[in-house]
Amino acid sequence: MSLRDVLSPFTAWKHVIDTPVTIQDPFNREAADRYRGFHQNDMDKCIGCGSCEEICQNDAIDMVPVEGQNAGPGDSGLRPMIDYGRCCWCALCVDVCMTGSLTMSNEYTWVDSDPDAFRFIPGVDGKSWDLEPKGYQREDTRRLTGTTRAPMGEMEPEARIGNFDEIVDGFTREQAVIEADRCVECGLCVATCPAHMDIPDYISKVRDGDYEGGLQILYETNPFSQACGRICTHKCETTCAAMHEGDAIAIRWLKRDITDNVPRERYFDLIQKPDVPETGQKIAVIGAGPAGLTTAYDLARKGHKVVVFEALDKPGGMMRYGIPEYRLPYDVLDHEISVIESMGVEIRCNMRVGHEISMQQLEKAYDAVVLSIGLHQGRSTRVPGSEKAEAAIDLLRRITAGEEVPVPEQVAVIGGGNVAMDIARSMARLQKVKYDKVGVTITALEELDRFLADAEEIKEAQEEGCVIYPARGPQEITLEGENVTGLRTWKVKAIFDDEGRFAPKYDEADEMVHPAQMVVEAIGQMSDISLLGAELTEKLEWNRGRIMIDADGQTSEAWLWAAGDVTSGPDVIHAVADGHRVARSVGKMLATKREKLQ
Amino acid sequence: MFSFKPDRSQYPEPGPDGKLEIDLETGKYLKLWHGPNHPGITGNMSVELTVCGDEVVDGKTHVGYLHRGFEKLMERRTFIQVFPIVCRVCVPEPDFNEYCYAAAVEELADIDVPEMANWIRTLILEMGRFNSYMMAMGGISGALGLGVVGQWMTYTRDLMLDRFEELTGARIYHMFILPGGVRAHLPEGFEARMEEVLQTAEKYLADAEKLMFHSSVFKTRTKGVGYIDPALFERYGVTGPNARAGGVAKDVRKDSPYLVYDQLEFTVHTETESDIYARTLVRYKDLQETIQLIRQILRKMPKTGEVMSNLPNVLHWKIPRGETYIKGESSRGEYGYYLVTDGTGYPRRINVRGPSYTHAMALLEHLIPGTNISDVAALMVSLHTYPPEIER
Ligand SMILES: Cc1cc2nc3c(=O)[nH]c(=O)nc-3n(C[C@H](O)[C@H](O)[C@H](O)COP(=O)(O)OP(=O)(O)OC[C@H]3O[C@@H](n4cnc5c(N)ncnc54)[C@H](O)[C@@H]3O)c2cc1C
Ligand code: SF4
Numbered sequence: 001m002s003l004r005d006v007l008s009p010f011t012a013w014k015h016v017i018d019t020p021v022t023i024q025d026p027f028n029r030e031a032a033d034r035y036r037g038f039h040q041n042d043m044d045k046c047i048g049c050g051s052c053e054e055i056c057q058n059d060a061i062d063m064v065p066v067e068g069q070n071a072g073p074g075d076s077g078l079r080p081m082i083d084y085g086r087c088c089w090c091a092l093c094v095d096v097c098m099t100g101s102l103t104m105s106n107e108y109t110w111v112d113s114d115p116d117a118f119r120f121i122p123g124v125d126g127k128s129w130d131l132e133p134k135g136y137q138r139e140d141t142r143r144l145t146g147t148t149r150a151p152m153g154e155m156e157p158e159a160r161i162g163n164f165d166e167i168v169d170g171f172t173r174e175q176a177v178i179e180a181d182r183c184v185e186c187g188l189c190v191a192t193c194p195a196h197m198d199i200p201d202y203i204s205k206v207r208d209g210d211y212e213g214g215l216q217i218l219y220e221t222n223p224f225s226q227a228c229g230r231i232c233t234h235k236c237e238t239t240c241a242a243m244h245e246g247d248a249i250a251i252r253w254l255k256r257d258i259t260d261n262v263p264r265e266r267y268f269d270l271i272q273k274p275d276v277p278e279t280g281q282k283i284a285v286i287g288a289g290p291a292g293l294t295t296a297y298d299l300a301r302k303g304h305k306v307v308v309f310e311a312l313d314k315p316g317g318m319m320r321y322g323i324p325e326y327r328l329p330y331d332v333l334d335h336e337i338s339v340i341e342s343m344g345v346e347i348r349c350n351m352r353v354g355h356e357i358s359m360q361q362l363e364k365a366y367d368a369v370v371l372s373i374g375l376h377q378g379r380s381t382r383v384p385g386s387e388k389a390e391a392a393i394d395l396l397r398r399i400t401a402g403e404e405v406p407v408p409e410q411v412a413v414i415g416g417g418n419v420a421m422d423i424a425r426s427m428a429r430l431q432k433v434k435y436d437k438v439g440v441t442i443t444a445l446e447e448l449d450r451f452l453a454d455a456e457e458i459k460e461a462q463e464e465g466c467v468i469y470p471a472r473g474p475q476e477i478t479l480e481g482e483n484v485t486g487l488r489t490w491k492v493k494a495i496f497d498d499e500g501r502f503a504p505k506y507d508e509a510d511e512m513v514h515p516a517q518m519v520v521e522a523i524g525q526m527s528d529i530s531l532l533g534a535e536l537t538e539k540l541e542w543n544r545g546r547i548m549i550d551a552d553g554q555t556s557e558a559w560l561w562a563a564g565d566v567t568s569g570p571d572v573i574h575a576v577a578d579g580h581r582v583a584r585s586v587g588k589m590l591a592t593k594r595e596k597l598q
Numbered sequence: 599m600f601s602f603k604p605d606r607s608q609y610p611e612p613g614p615d616g617k618l619e620i621d622l623e624t625g626k627y628l629k630l631w632h633g634p635n636h637p638g639i640t641g642n643m644s645v646e647l648t649v650c651g652d653e654v655v656d657g658k659t660h661v662g663y664l665h666r667g668f669e670k671l672m673e674r675r676t677f678i679q680v681f682p683i684v685c686r687v688c689v690p691e692p693d694f695n696e697y698c699y700a701a702a703v704e705e706l707a708d709i710d711v712p713e714m715a716n717w718i719r720t721l722i723l724e725m726g727r728f729n730s731y732m733m734a735m736g737g738i739s740g741a742l743g744l745g746v747v748g749q750w751m752t753y754t755r756d757l758m759l760d761r762f763e764e765l766t767g768a769r770i771y772h773m774f775i776l777p778g779g780v781r782a783h784l785p786e787g788f789e790a791r792m793e794e795v796l797q798t799a800e801k802y803l804a805d806a807e808k809l810m811f812h813s814s815v816f817k818t819r820t821k822g823v824g825y826i827d828p829a830l831f832e833r834y835g836v837t838g839p840n841a842r843a844g845g846v847a848k849d850v851r852k853d854s855p856y857l858v859y860d861q862l863e864f865t866v867h868t869e870t871e872s873d874i875y876a877r878t879l880v881r882y883k884d885l886q887e888t889i890q891l892i893r894q895i896l897r898k899m900p901k902t903g904e905v906m907s908n909l910p911n912v913l914h915w916k917i918p919r920g921e922t923y924i925k926g927e928s929s930r931g932e933y934g935y936y937l938v939t940d941g942t943g944y945p946r947r948i949n950v951r952g953p954s955y956t957h958a959m960a961l962l963e964h965l966i967p968g969t970n971i972s973d974v975a976a977l978m979v980s981l982h983t984y985p986p987e988i989e990r
């Protein structure tokens with residue numbers, strides 16, 4: 001042992017004169033910028049999706065109702081309450097937050113004698129750190145759920161314009177899995193869907209590849225799942241939690257993915273009529289559109305005898321005679337309806353109520369009658385020459401029915417909604433076949449960004465060669481003798497007056513004449529209620545030209561219900577929801593009637 | 599200088615089965631509980647000593663004071679939910695758990711990790727090693743009554759915790775290495791602040807060296823004490839500095855490089871005496887190496903790049919059936935995660951291989967008989983063990 005070994009430890013004494021390293025006042029020591037301290041939540045951004053609750057492995061988060069935060073489209077009205085007796089400050093909740101509303105302050109000291117104070121709702125129960133900009137935030141590019149929608153294959157414009165083949169390919173398995181994976185199962189979309197389809201559940205079936213299970217979930221709420229998987233207006237997607245920091249989930253395409261992936265013959269095994277006794281009660285449904293057929297499907301499954309009277313040659317309503325084949329192929333619709341028929345629903349086509357059979361006869365012969373006749377009369381602009389105009393829905397019906405329709409070289413369409421796009425694109429196809437070129441003009445009162453049609457529809461119409469003139473109001477359909485020569489329009493200055501009433505104002509100096517040998521009006525539809533007859537029309541209660549119904553879809557007549565476009569609309573999924581509602585109400589009435597008889 | 603020969607005439611004799619025959623009724627022996635609340639025990643475990651005079655004739659290690667059943671808990675958590683748990687398996691050097699778990703998941707789920715993230719992960723692991731060694735140095739000095747070194751080391755470790763705090767957002771449980779990468783880039787000006795810490799550390803380490811390796815007291819109490827026969831290494835699964843102090847140059851960073859260790863230059867230090875002194879010296883040298891490595895990493899790492907790759911939606915993340923073992927060199931030796939997945943959203947089995955499991959239980963029990971009571975603490979600390987990783 002050397003002398004050095006004895007002496008060197010004494011060098012430690014030099015530290016005696018060091019200043020102490022201990023922090024004197026830890027309460028005022030600010031934590032690092034990224035410190036994971038107490039949470040903050042931006043109430044304006046949070047949508048109550050509960051993803052934070054879902055990810056927390058400590059069960060530290062409970063979603064609770066909060067005063068002033070009302071549930072509404074895309075917002076559950078719930079907000080995360082955090083229990084700091086459980087929280088481990090892992091910030092997974094911040095990382096997963098679908099809106100970026102949840103962050104963490106760098107506040108880490110907080111003293112309170114009340115233990116319950118450490119369970120609070122950030123953003124609601126005010127805290128001193130609420131506005132603290134420092135603290136943990138997830139890096140911008142980092143997400144724990146996918147943000148980008150899986151691409152959907154589509155036919156190129158050149159390939160699709162010469163025919164009525166379906167445009168959208170449907171997902172490949174790979175695309176479907178990517179898309180289904182992004183869903184956080186919050187269920188916000190379920191509240192928005194008029195039929196309250198169990199969206200997160202069937203999406204999870206796509207993920208698992210259990211298409212048959214998925215199909216059964218679909219049919220619990222929607223016997224038009226195949227159609228809706230293609231043409232649904234997909235309002236659900238406008239409230240999807242994923243849209244806040246990325247693309248909304250392609251809910252509609254995932255629904256289609258399920259229906260495409262179950263072999264058609266398997267439908268009849270998977271969706272069977274429940275084993276219920278026949279009630280012997282009979283219901284007449286007028287109109288084989290989605291509203292009428294959904295009612296029929298539900299009631300038949302309850303053991304009732306349902307007969308559907310349809311004026312046209314084939315069932316399907318506007319899904320067949322309105323929506324063009326390139327969006328909804330007929331064989332899909334045929335198959336869909338055959339599943340409904342397999343429940344024992346009888347559809348009698350070419351039976352126009354009011355002609356072949358009267359309302360009075362139905363009232364007598366059936367326990368209940370459901371009116372679901374849709375809107376099959378086109379509205380007219382009533383501008384000079386409009387008696388020579390074609391109605392969009394008439395033309396569409398004739399195209400579907402395979403009737404000869406005139407196909408001139410130039411067509412002008414009035415209207416900026418989806419029906420206008422459908423007829424414009426249908427005519428464009430016929431022109432392409434006949435002349436190998438497209439000559440369709442679309443005019444509408446609205447500016448392009450205010451068109452009622454879906455953005456996709458507008459884009460695709462333009463891709464196919466239709467030319468759009470936005471903000472132009474029709475003044476006259478110009479004629480030469482009996483023949484249409486064009487459409488005269490003025491520039492629109494305003495559509496509504498100061499009170500918000502429809503009263504278009506024009507700039508008369510800005511006039512255009514769109515040359516056309518056919519002008520099509522696509523500005524709305526109404527019901528043909530002539531089937532009711534004068535007596536019944538008189539008896540029924542009306543509300544601004546529409547039959548008045550109660551919350552269950554029942555009219556003022558005890559035996560008559562109404563559903564679908566004829567009362568509300570505006571689309572297939574609303575018609576389906578309406579069908580369920582009416583079926584429930586009719587079913588209830590029938591049950592009461594049975595009980596009385598017993 | 600001082601020598602003391604105890605009278606061994608009263609000591610127990612091994613019985614026919616080779617085991618000591620200890621009869622407490624004779625009054626010759628005393629049971630002494632070393633821990634779980636004893637400053638000379640590392641963490642929450644205890645050693646049940648049987649002493650005769652001041653010599654320990656038998657020792658039984660007891661664990662279970664801390665058991666939180668992590669591995670079982672993980673089987674009930676989704677893959678992302680396991681992430682905040684793993685760090686808790688080892689308090690002083692938690693990052694190894696984060697890395698091993700993330701790497702295991704990445705392998706089975708086939709996820710690529712961006713280059714930048716690998717560098718930051720390596721940096722984090724070396725920062726963790728720095729802290730762990732600081733604790734070991736402080737601990738061994740403390741166990742030998744040299745409190746001042748413990749204070750210096752705690753202080754420097756605290757400075758490193760500041761760096762952890764600004765990089766990861768937390769001081770102890772960093773929860774920073776997510777499967778797929780790491781949570782964030784280095785903050786602005788991080789390198790300069792880290793350099794300050796390293797310089798302070800070097801200053802204190804230079805002082806500590808004088809107090810430890812050039813101190814007659816330290817030498818007397820550590821040299822030749824707590825000898826581990828290298829022949830036992832295989833049998834007891836001895837790795838890390840405990841093995842390196844016995845001349846075995848094993849280091850996972852060199853032997854099967856992971857992360858970016860193949861792009862870094864460093865020496866694996868060994869000693870031959872295999873006693874407390876040698877083990878402490880190996881740690882001291884390795885700590886210097888770690889300081890050097892942190893500098894090297896900050897110098898060599900890319901300046902830009904993604905830190906995280908895209909994960910599938912973690913809320914319902916399923917990983918295909920598979921199994922893997924991911925290992926790395928922690929400050930205490932080989933650290934590993936064995937992960938089994940069965941295609942569901944939950945790990946089927948996670949097994950944590952912490953070096954303390956072998957070092958603190960079986961090996962310690964083997965080493966204890968024949969030591970002096972006052973050496974037990976030093977012996978135990980010299981094995982550098984952390985009970986939480988025994989009781990995963
Ligand atoms: C061109 C066009 C495109 C559309 N595109 C979409 C779309 O993409 N997505 C979407 O969700 N919705 C779309 N819609 C709306 C959707 O088609 C309707 O909302 C839906 O079909 C309404 O269903 P319904 O059952 O109420 O009526 P309809 O589908 O109109 O069915 C009513 C049925 O009653 C029959 N009927 C009428 N009178 C009688 C009578 N006297 N006797 C017997 N039968 C009678 C009709 O022939 C018809 O079959 C579109 C509509 C049109 C016109
Ligand atoms: S994840 Fe975000 S948006 Fe959703 S409830 Fe939680 S804090 Fe609100």
Ligand code: SF4
Nearest residue numbers: 056087088090091093
């Ligand atoms: S920080 Fe972690 S433990 Fe705390 S509430 Fe968020 S997810 Fe739960």
Ligand code: SF4
Nearest residue numbers: 183184186187189240
């Ligand atoms: S589709 Fe969107 S809104 Fe619906 S459950 Fe999934 S993430 Fe939530």
